[in-house]
Amino acid sequence: MALDAATRDQLIDTVRRFVTERLRPLEAQVAEEDAMPDDVVEEMKGLGLFGLSIPEQYGGLDLSMEDECLVVVELGRTSPAFRSTFGTNVGIGSQALVMFGTEAQKQKYLPGIASGEIITSFALTEPEAGSDSGAVQTRAVRDGDHYVLNGAKRYITNADKADLFTVMARTDPNKPGGGGVSAFLVERNSPGLTVGKSEKKMGQQGAHVSEVFFDNVRVPAENRIGAEGEGFKVAMQVLDKGRLHISALCVGVAERLIADSVAYASDRKQFGQALSQFQLIQGMIADCKTEALAARALTMETARKRDAGQNVTMEAAAAKYYASEMVGRVADRAVQIFGGAGYIADYGIERFYRDVRIFRIYEGTSQIQQVIIARETLKRGG
Amino acid sequence: MKVLVPVKRVIDYNVKARVKADQTGVDLANVKMSMNPFCEIAVEEAVRLKEKGAATEVVAVSVGPTQAQETLRTALAMGADRAILIQTDQDLEPLAVAKVLKAVIAEEGPQVVLMGKQAIDGDNNATGQMLAALLDWPQAAFASEVVIEGGKAKVTREVDGGLQTLNVDLPAVVTADLRLNEPRYASLPNIMKAKKKPLDVKELGSLGVDTAPRLKVVKVTEPPKRSAGIKVETAADLVSNLKTAGVL
Numbered sequence: 001m002a003l004d005a006a007t008r009d010q011l012i013d014t015v016r017r018f019v020t021e022r023l024r025p026l027e028a029q030v031a032e033e034d035a036m037p038d039d040v041v042e043e044m045k046g047l048g049l050f051g052l053s054i055p056e057q058y059g060g061l062d063l064s065m066e067d068e069c070l071v072v073v074e075l076g077r078t079s080p081a082f083r084s085t086f087g088t089n090v091g092i093g094s095q096a097l098v099m100f101g102t103e104a105q106k107q108k109y110l111p112g113i114a115s116g117e118i119i120t121s122f123a124l125t126e127p128e129a130g131s132d133s134g135a136v137q138t139r140a141v142r143d144g145d146h147y148v149l150n151g152a153k154r155y156i157t158n159a160d161k162a163d164l165f166t167v168m169a170r171t172d173p174n175k176p177g178g179g180g181v182s183a184f185l186v187e188r189n190s191p192g193l194t195v196g197k198s199e200k201k202m203g204q205q206g207a208h209v210s211e212v213f214f215d216n217v218r219v220p221a222e223n224r225i226g227a228e229g230e231g232f233k234v235a236m237q238v239l240d241k242g243r244l245h246i247s248a249l250c251v252g253v254a255e256r257l258i259a260d261s262v263a264y265a266s267d268r269k270q271f272g273q274a275l276s277q278f279q280l281i282q283g284m285i286a287d288c289k290t291e292a293l294a295a296r297a298l299t300m301e302t303a304r305k306r307d308a309g310q311n312v313t314m315e316a317a318a319a320k321y322y323a324s325e326m327v328g329r330v331a332d333r334a335v336q337i338f339g340g341a342g343y344i345a346d347y348g349i350e351r352f353y354r355d356v357r358i359f360r361i362y363e364g365t366s367q368i369q370q371v372i373i374a375r376e377t378l379k380r381g382g
Numbered sequence: 383m384k385v386l387v388p389v390k391r392v393i394d395y396n397v398k399a400r401v402k403a404d405q406t407g408v409d410l411a412n413v414k415m416s417m418n419p420f421c422e423i424a425v426e427e428a429v430r431l432k433e434k435g436a437a438t439e440v441v442a443v444s445v446g447p448t449q450a451q452e453t454l455r456t457a458l459a460m461g462a463d464r465a466i467l468i469q470t471d472q473d474l475e476p477l478a479v480a481k482v483l484k485a486v487i488a489e490e491g492p493q494v495v496l497m498g499k500q501a502i503d504g505d506n507n508a509t510g511q512m513l514a515a516l517l518d519w520p521q522a523a524f525a526s527e528v529v530i531e532g533g534k535a536k537v538t539r540e541v542d543g544g545l546q547t548l549n550v551d552l553p554a555v556v557t558a559d560l561r562l563n564e565p566r567y568a569s570l571p572n573i574m575k576a577k578k579k580p581l582d583v584k585e586l587g588s589l590g591v592d593t594a595p596r597l598k599v600v601k602v603t604e605p606p607k608r609s610a611g612i613k614v615e616t617a618a619d620l621v622s623n624l625k626t627a628g629v630l
Contacts, residue, residue, distance in 0.1 A: 010573050018567050048570035061570055
């Protein structure tokens with residue numbers, strides 16, 4: 001549902017205040033301890049952040065894609081680990097259910113997902129299935145009114161805290177590629193499901209990824225999302241939406257880094273004047289700003305198209321590709337503008353530099369986005 | 383028990399105020415405006431009274447321009463039940479606001495008026511006290527704790543040198559100090575629900591209150607810029623400099 005301007009402004013304003021007053025002061029602590037404080041998670045729940053994209057009748061906000069992107073830009077103005085806390089509930093962990101779930105499945109899980117009582121994860125990636133996501137080897141074998149799942153998933157965001165997994169598993173071993181894959185809702189407490197230890201990552205400390213193992217996990221047949229063999233289609237549509245969310249996040253982080261760079265360049269003096277007076281510094285600031293504006297425009301335009309019901313597979317891929325590469329360049333220039341301070345952990349800039357690196361990789365690498373953009377463009381004839 | 387919470391739309395506390403070139407006031411063109419922080423504390427306290435069961439209804443009221451509706455929406459999102467805007471483009475003085483509020487109170491009949499001790503724009507710290515005088519109600523200003531029981535309000539006040547506790551009969555006017563509470567962030571679902579709550583708009587003229595200005599602003603200027611300090615070599619130098627300056 002699209003919001004009226006006054007309500008939207010108030011929503012954005014509240015999120016911005018929460019980010020400024022509550023989250024930003026905790027950035028260093030969360031990175032240092034690699035843990036999200038419980039009271040902050042509770043405040044996020046109280047604020048309603050877990051339910052941004054969940055329909056209103058299940059207790060969510062049902063934001064339009066455009067409004068979701070505007071909120072996410074604000075959340076980008078702090079360490080991305082904070083957004084990750086509820087990011088799976090807003091995006092990949094819930095959307096298969098929202099888009100393709102049955103009424104019974106929705107009623108059972110969506111209210112808890114919207115309130116944050118249920119944390120969700122999206123389990124697609126495997127040791128042998130990364131960018132080649134159709135190569136899923138985890139098996140789901142029908143056994144009466146259950147499926148029996150066996151296999152392993154890798155790099156699963158929030159798996160350590162998840163209560164509910166959307167799992168992609170192969171139901172038809174004779175059909176290679178995506179066509180033999182189905183999607184399942186698997187509860188954490190299912191016997192045979194174990195979560196590995198959290199991986200040590202390059203950045204975004206405080207947000208965790210882990211392996212998930214399925215050893216004869218029995219899943220009720222009514223927990224399948226969509227028909228057998230539709231899993232890949234489900235996954236692709238979920239990722240389409242997620243790409244815009246990530247694009248907006250990249251824009252927010254870039255805007256934060258630009259603001260930090262401008263503040264530093266205005267304050268720091270060399271050769272008797274502020275860094276911001278040097279044209280070579282100004283050139284970097286101008287490039288950052290121009291690219292961030294372009295990414296914002298592309299993201300918001302695509303979000304509005306999606307809200308209008310248009311197919312945005314190509315545009316969402318382009319937005320994610322451009323915005324994630326853009327924020328990588330902006331973070332690199334921010335380190336350069338900060339100079340020696342940019343390399344010192346206390347200033348937080350090198351942390352962002354590491355944090356943003358994943359944006360070019362997860363929810364589809366830049367190379368996969370290029371493939372999608374080219375494929376769709378060739379299909380459309382230009 | 384009904385609680386009335388007057389709220390004011392002011393320049394946002396994060397904005398650096400700039401004085402107009404003609405020194406007639408602060409430049410508000412394209413400046414972010416928000417609810418006065420002390421009013422926010424008052425709304426929070428009223429909503430907590432309702433949550434505790436001490437209050438049954440929280441009514442927010444603002445005297446100001448059309449845009450003050452946004453401020454009232456914030457109060458509604460925080461938990462006020464309904465809102466009233468007394469619409470005017472006039473910049474009213476504390477006495478005029480107090481008179482307008484008195485007229486609203488005559489219609490609404492609240493048992494408690496809970497309001498910020500002052501607004502961060504004018505820093506007058508006068509409206510609550512004037513309102514209590516006009517109504518001939520007890521007043522408890524600068525509250526750091528409010529307990530309502532048995533038709534009375536027990537109010538802890540921050541005064542020079544400590545805390546003072548007052549028992550006032552209701553109805554009464556209570557003004558909120560900084561440490562009364564830490565206001566909540568309105569939740570996003572409540573922000574969306576707030577637009578469905580009732581917000582009545584009345585023209586200032588319809589109240590028949592004399593709001594003519596009594597004060598004349600001579601001029602508004604920025605605070606003087608801080609001049610550079612001096613460096614001293616030793617502690618003895620510091621002490622002698624402080625003595626010379628008459629500080630010690």
